Amino acid sequence: MRPLSQIVARLASAVALCISLICVAVPPAGAQQPTSINPTASSVKEEQLLRQLNPTVAGRITIPDGKAAVLIQPAGQDWRSFHQTTQAWIGAITILGMGGVILAFYFVRGRIPIGAGPSGKFILRFNGFERFVHWLTAGCFIVLALTGLNISFGKTLVMPLLGAEAFAFISQMGKFAHNFLAFPFMLGLVFMFLVWVKDNVPNAIDVAWFKAGGGLIGSAHPPAKKFNGGQKLIFWSVILGGAALSVSGVLLLFPFTGTTIADMQLAQMVHAAVSLVLVGIMIAHIYIGSVGMEGAFDAMGSGQVDLNWAKEHHSLWAAEQGAKGGRSAQPAE
Amino acid sequence: MRKDREVRDAKPAIDGRRGFLKGAGIAAAAAAAVVAPVAGEAQATESRSDARKARYRETDHVRRFYATNRY
């Protein structure tokens, strides 16, 4: 066993060595810091983050608002250019383009008459519930479309006429209308799908109908059941377009509930593009259902259509109804 | 017996609360009277060009801010 004094002596020398090492490591006060050390060598660089494939600058925050963690989102500039340019072009092409096409069609073709003239006899085309569903959806759609167009293009087209205050007021009311009427519109879509889907399954008759120009080109009336190929196209664009509008619209209605800023921007772009296309399609639908064709409006007006109109435009359906007999050939009220 | 006492005790309390409402009505009228001339003398909202005017001035206060930030 070593004597205790030896151990104490060793410990003492070790401590002394440590102290001297520390003293050497710490530079004397007032000494110049070496200029070669760059404290920002490893620091994050904005430029680098913005040069990424999908540039965002995000980090950690200490407030509950999660979306505030995104410091810079250059994607906002892309959304701005969609909103200011692309969206306006889509609107111009679908709405003005469709307007132009219809005007040209009207001058070339005129109002499509009932070839054999009105018979004076009527058959029931759409019952009360079908008409209610149609007008529920249509009424909502018109208000939604007008308020939507107002928020997209009103600043350029309407605000100069009304002044800032009045325009802001109608836009505010329009926002409320748009938010609330979204719900009956979606209800109408669901009903519409349930009531009419069985008559809207595409089949070989529709192919023949399109090949024959659907009666729009030339004067032939290709055969059709309750809905012809064109009407099926309208049905499916309303159902699918309406579904896209509903999904994107609900996301916009409940902002940032489970969505990020990129999702919200995408939802707005889908909502705007689909709705502008749908507005274009609906302009054609409204034209052919009212001014464009004799006897067409009655189907959704009174629900009773002229027998000759039915025979011309929906020959197979008219024959079916005739075979069923009974209430098919009801006289007009 | 207890119930009677409660009712008696409650009465002035109700008066106290409603008395406040009476007071509030008078106060509101007074406030309106006070506010009206103020709104009259100064435009509530600035005109479009007035709102855009420059407000920044290099005051001593601002110069001191710049100076302290140069350290």
Added chain:
Amino acid sequence: MARMKFLCDADRCIECNACVTACKNEHEVPWGINRRRVVTINDGKPGERSVSMACMHCTDAPCAAVCPVDCFYTTADGVVLHSKDLCIGCGYCFYACPFGAPQYPRVGNFGSRGKMDKCTYCAGGPEADGSAAEYAKYGSNRLAEGKLPLCAEMCSTKALLAGDGEIIASIYRERVLKRGYGSGAWGWSTAYKETVKT
């Protein structure tokens, strides 16, 4: 003409959040709304940096471009302000804003937005300067009083600079020159299409 800008010296910011607190207190900003916030990037990793961010009062402001009711206006100082009387709370400015500056109180139906609120550069709104109506809607108007935004004025480490863009850029340049490093003027390339050359 002086052009107002913000510059956050990220090498000085210690994420004390005093700018956030000062702003909320100065303007009595309601619950759930932060006109200014501090974001820490690469938190916990070597080289982390904190940046205090609010509205940068952009040149060619994206919010103003996309606003459907044209409620934004830029003052001669380059400050981007808006009118809460016109705002309809559509949320478009938030989609377009690169800095997430617009904030919305949750007063609308379906949890949607009320009238937008954002940093005013302590310059109020379209109501008369220093009026009670202006204070209630936009907070105090320090710029009209010959002062600068409070967040910058009381910054403990002098990280956040506000004022004439040219002056604060020169202050930042001097700092970088003296200490030999600087991580740049965050947001400037996006907001003002220019950077501070050092």
